[in-house]
Amino acid sequence: MSRGRPGRDDSPDRLYTLTGGRSRAGSDAFDLVTLVVSESDPVPGMQSEHAAILRMCRLPTAVVEVAAGLGLPVSITRILLADLHDTGRISARHPRASYRLPDHDILEQVLVGLRNL
Amino acid sequence: MDSVTSEQRRTLHSTADNGLKIVVVGGFGVGKTTLVRSVSEIRPLNTEETMTQAGEGVDDTAGVAAKSATTVAFDFGRISFDAHNVLYLFGAPGQERFWFLWDRLFSGTLGAVVLVDTRRLADSWYAIDRLEHHGTPFVVACNDFGGPAHTPARIRGALDLADEVPLVMCDARSRESSKQVLITLVEHLRTVVAPAVRPVPQPIPEPAP
C-alpha cells in the first residue's frame, strides 16, 4: 500500500471535528479485536466516516481493521463506532478470551488452527 | 460473499465472533512485520493509536489535549481459524517510550512473542521486564540475522530469562518457522493457564542453585 501512515497527516483539528470534540467516553467497550457488524445501510446525509464504517462492516470486521480502513487512529475510530452502536446501526461481538480468563478450549482451538496453517 | 479464490481471505465469515490477540514485540528492524506477514492471511496493515495523557494541563480553548498526544504506530495481520475464532497478530515497538500505551493496546492479549536479534539482546530487556511485570505470558524468539551463534544458555543468561519461558530460534521470513514460534507460545500458554482439571503431574525440574 502506498498510502502514508494513517492519521499522520490529520491535524488535531480535523480529528476534533470528526468526533465533535468528545473524549473516548463510551467507546472503551471496543477492544482492538472486537468484531463490528453493520445492522443497517448508510443513509444520505450521514457523516461520511459513519457511512464508510457501515459499508466496511457488512461482514464482521475488527475495530483495528476499521481504523486501518478509515486511515484514522484507533482512538478516533472507537468514538465513531460508539456513535453507531448507540443508535443501533452496528452490533459488536466482543472477544471472549484473555489470559486472565483462562479458557483451555480456546487455546486448543488456536493450536489446532496454527498447526493447520 | 467471501468466495475469494485467491490465496488471501479478504473477509471473515459472517459467523466470526471471537477475536483473539497475540503481540509480537521487539526492537527496531528485528523482523516483527516480517513475522506477521509470514503467517497472516492478509497483507499486514498499519494503523496507530493516539493517547492523550490524563492529568496534563489542557490550556487552549479548544480543549483538545493535542499537545500531550502521543502516537504509536503498529501493524497487524490476521489468521482466521474457523467459523468463530480469528487471531490478530500485532507487531509493536518495544521501546520504553511506547510502553505507557500498552495497557490499553494489548489488554486481553493471549500472550506475546518477544523477537530478538542476538546481536542486540539489550534491546529487548525493557520489553521482557514489562511483560513480566504485567504477568503476560511470553516466549522469546531469536531471529537469525547471521550473527555469531550464541548458545541458548548464553542468551538466557543475557536476558535473565526464567527457566519456564521458552526460547526458540526462528527465521521470520519463513512461514513454517514463524508458525512454529506461535505454536510454541500457545503450548506455553496451556501450561501457564491452569486447566480446570489438572493433568497428570509432571516432575518439576530442580531449580538451579
Ligand SMILES: Nc1nc2c(ncn2[C@@H]2O[C@H](COP(=O)(O)OP(=O)(O)OP(=O)(O)O)[C@@H](O)[C@H]2O)c(=O)[nH]1
Ligand atoms: N537475515 C534475516 N533478515 C530478516 C529476518 N527477518 C526479517 N529480516 C529482514 O530485516 C528487515 C527488517 O524486518 P522488519 O520485519 O521490517 O522488522 P520490524 O521489526 O517490523 O521493523 P520496524 O517495524 O521498523 O521496527 C527486513 O529487511 C527483513 O527482510 C530474518 O529472520 N533473517
Ligand SMILES: [Mg+2]
Ligand atoms: Mg515493522
